[in-house]
Amino acid sequence: MIATSTILFGVLGLALLGVTILSILLWATNPPKARLRTKNEEFYTHATTDKREPFPSLLDDSSTSKPSISISVIVPAYNETARLPAMLDEAHEYLDQRAAKDAAFAYEIIVVDDGSKDGTSKVALDIARNRAKTTKPAEWARKELRVLTLEKNRKKGGAVTQGMLVSRGEKLIFVDADGATKFSDIEKLEKDLDRVAKKGEGVAVGSRAHMVNTEAVVKRSFVRNFLMYGFHTILYILGISSIKDTQCGFKMVTRNAGRKIFPNMHTEGWIFDVEMLLLAMWAGVPIAETPVTWHEVPGTKMSLISDSVVMLLDLFRIRLNYILGIWKIATPRMKSN
Numbered sequence: 225m226i227a228t229s230t231i232l233f234g235v236l237g238l239a240l241l242g243v244t245i246l247s248i249l250l251w252a253t254n255p256p257k258a259r260l261r262t263k264n265e266e267f268y269t270h271a272t273t274d275k276r277e278p279f280p281s282l283l284d285d286s287s288t289s290k291p292s293i294s295i296s297v298i299v300p301a302y303n304e305t306a307r308l309p310a311m312l313d314e315a316h317e318y319l320d321q322r323a324a325k326d327a328a329f330a331y332e333i334i335v336v337d338d339g340s341k342d343g344t345s346k347v348a349l350d351i352a353r354n355r356a357k358t359t360k361p362a363e364w365a366r367k368e369l370r371v372l373t374l375e376k377n378r379k380k381g382g383a384v385t386q387g388m389l390v391s392r393g394e395k396l397i398f399v400d401a402d403g404a405t406k407f408s409d410i411e412k413l414e415k416d417l418d419r420v421a422k423k424g425e426g427v428a429v430g431s432r433a434h435m436v437n438t439e440a441v442v443k444r445s446f447v448r449n450f451l452m453y454g455f456h457t458i459l460y461i462l463g464i465s466s467i468k469d470t471q472c473g474f475k476m477v478t479r480n481a482g483r484k485i486f487p488n489m490h491t492e493g494w495i496f497d498v499e500m501l502l503l504a505m506w507a508g509v510p511i512a513e514t515p516v517t518w519h520e521v522p523g524t525k526m527s528l529i530s531d532s533v534v535m536l537l538d539l540f541r542i543r544l545n546y547i548l549g550i551w552k553i554a555t556p557r558m559k560s561n
Contacts, residue, residue, distance in 0.1 A: 261374075261386060268370045271352035272361065279372065279390035282482055283556055291479060295319075295331045295410075296393030300383035301401040302338040305347045311403035312351055312369075318408050323367055330366040335401075336387040339377035380473075381489070381496025388477075388486040396482050400473030405430060406517035413476040416512035425481040425509045429467060429501070430474030430516040467513055470497050474516055481509045483556045490551055495538040502542070506553065 267276045297315060301308055312333065319331045335348040352369035359367070372387060384398045395417065397410060409430065417428040475497070477485065484507045491499045504511055545551040 265372065265374055265386070268372060269349060271349065271356040271369065272364060279370075280392055282389045282391055282479070282486065291392055291394040292330060293332050293392040294329050294394055296388075296391035296396045297331065297333045298384055298387035298391065298396065298398040299333060299335045299401050300338055300380050300387065300398065301335055301340065301344050301348070302377065302380075302383070303340045303342045304344050304401040305340075305342045307403065308335070308344065308347060308401050309351065311399075311401055311407075312348070314403060314407045315399070316355070316367075318410070320367065332367075332392060333369045334387045334391060335369070335371050336383040337371060337373045338379070338383040339374050345371050345373045379493045381494065381499075382492030384496065385486050385489045385492070388482055391482070394479055395476055396479060397476040398473065404518055404520065405472070405474040409474070409514075409516040410476070412514050412516065413474070416514045417476055417478065420510040420512045421478055421481075422510055423480070424478055425484070425507075426478050427481055427485075427501070427504045427509055427511045428476045429469070429511060429513045430472045430476075430518075431467075431469040431513045432472050432516065432518045433468035433513070467501060467511065469513070470501060472516065472518070474518075475500070477504075481507075484509065487556045488553050490545070491538055491542060493534060493538055495535045495542065498539060499542050502546070503553065 267278055269275070270277050297319075299308070299311070299315075312335075315333060319333075323329050323331065335344075337345040337348065348369070348371045352371065355367075355369060356364050372390060374383065374386065378386070387398065388396055395414065397413065399405065399407065413428040413430060417426045420426050420428075471494075481504060485500055485503045488503055489496065489499060501511065
């Protein structure tokens with residue numbers, strides 16, 4: 225006969241296993257949805273008047289007119305007083321040259337200060353004010369720099385999402401504040417975006433996949449490269465095999481595609497790129513992968529080991545929530561002007 229103690233231990237083991245599985249499911253299916261902006265975050269300081277003005281919305285109804293801005297550049301920034309000015313200089317130099325050559329070209333840069341502690345918002349707003357002083361009002365409307373200051377840190381995905389949701393451009397791109405990607409490569413993304421877009425919807429993904437055997441990647445640490453290849457292997461297993469580099473901080477979307485993607489975003493951490501691309505794929509939005517020029521820049525805010533573990537767990541969360549139907553993909557509702 226089976227001993228009573230053996231049966232008891234078996235029951236306790238099954239109970240513990242059940243509790244463990246239930247705990248994992250509860251953890252995985254109850255992550256917070258991307259938080260709404262606070263009342264204060266709905267406004268920005270205008271660089272020429274110093275008045276507080278309300279941000280527009282990505283969902284503002286523009287069905288009767290073309291967006292007045294050609295490109296919106298979203299720059300997520302957390303404690304970036306050291307690296308941001310150089311990145312903005314490069315961006316402004318390129319975009320100003322385009323605006324000078326084409327009177328129909330207009331742009332905006334939105335720096336999203338992700339709850340910084342080092343005065344990132346002040347640095348960005350000072351740059352905007354200095355540029356506005358030497359720019360005619362009509363010209364400033366074509367090349368405005370706005371600052372969205374988040375009261376609490378949301379992490380990169382949350383900052384990008386919030387920036388996208390207040391953008392005005394016909395095309396929207398997010399760019400890392402470290403300036404690691406050559407900014408003028410934006411033209412490459414535009415070209416591929418125009419090539420693949422259907423019905424005004426498309427995504428162009430900046431990619432470093434062509435650089436796997438170059439000095440910039442080979443000289444990275446063994447741990448960093450091991451984690452990179454391991455992450456890509458997991459993505460392949462989970463069904464994202466068509467995109468070789470999901471994590472490059474240089475991605476462009478059409479306005480119509482952005483409306484389908486960003487109002488549905490849930491994740492705010494480093495893994496947000498994957499959810500963004502999954503939403504695009506599930507919505508039937510064409511995606512192009514574009515080789516870009518990239519170099520590693522010191523000062524990353526990412527913790528190699530701990531953030532890699534968090535990304536893996538968040539990836540599991542994303543897939544489980546969509547598979548179980550807990551997260552829904554809503555059709556965006558346009559806001560009348």
